[in-house]
Amino acid sequence: MAEGGNELQLLGTWYSTYAIRAKIALGLKGLSYEYIEQDLFGKSELLLKSNPVYKKVPVLVHRGRPVCESRVILEYIDETWAGASPLLLPSDPHDRATARFWATYFDTTFFPVWRLLMRSTTAEQTAEEFRSVVPQVETLERAFTECSKGKAFFGGDAVGLVDVVVGSFVPWFRAVDEVTGTSLFDEAKFPGLAAWADRFLAVDAVREAMPDAGKLLEHHKGFLAKLASQTG
Known part of the structure; x- marks a missing residue:
């Protein structure tokens, strides 16, 4: 696995399609991460701190730095671990x-x-x-x-x-x-x-x-x- 421990965390809810996107991308790249389930009706301080603008999941926290919005997260994962297959975006x-x-x-x-x-x-x-x-x-x-x-x-x-x-x-x-x-x-x-x-x-x-x-x-x-x- 390319990452592990506290270096990579994913904040999500189990039924969120947008959090599922991030889970799939992380899995495709073979990345280990800590998943932290969120209650959207009682939002955690971690979620509010990590995504103060939208206050929504998913949020990917990489080495303490949050990345928000599912499409942004997908491209971040693809670019950061470009050496791991598959590439989500083609080279052309x-x-x-x-x-x-x-x-x-x-x-x-x-x-x-x-x-x-x-x-x-x-x-x-x-x-x-x-x-x-x-x-x-x-x-x-x-x-x-x-x-x-x-x-x-x-x-x-x-x-x-x-x-x-x-x-x-x-x-x-x-x-x-x-x-x-x-x-x-x-x-x-x-x-x-x-x-x-x-x-x-x-x-x-x-x-x-x-x-x-x-x-x-x-x-x-x-x-x-x-x-x-x-x-x-």
Whole structure:
């Protein structure tokens, strides 16, 4: 392992997709670290000190210096341990720009639309929000074709930045599918993404970083029940 002990710490919450991104990247690079679970409803002094601007997870603390925001953390890990494979960002400038573009698309365009589906509490709302998110999945399917160039991952032969950014949400996608009766990455409609998701989850570093599916499903059901009681 390249790091250990107190040199590398990760502040996160077990269900946070953004903290999962950092866990995956650290695992892919073969880095050991101390994971410190955070309570977002009773934020620790360490979290508030490490991320005084946003007061959110994840935060990577490297030799006492904090790095905040998941995408920033991913690139920091990739650059700091550039000698460890895989590289999350490709060496070719255009390919690197393309990867950053699709990662940004997912966070700023895809996620806000899917989030409405995730928060839907009625059958009518679910149907409406699912119709809205399908065009975004179609775009993501095209992105996979463009980025993968016929290979296994968005990053080509190995997991890359877009794989980690999108893939951190796969357990959540499946939990929401289970609750709503939908199929976001439908195998018949989106064969590229459907097969990619299975391959991604089979990667050792990814599997080790993911939350328990049953626990996540119950967490989501509890969230929806609370949301319904507030809006009902």
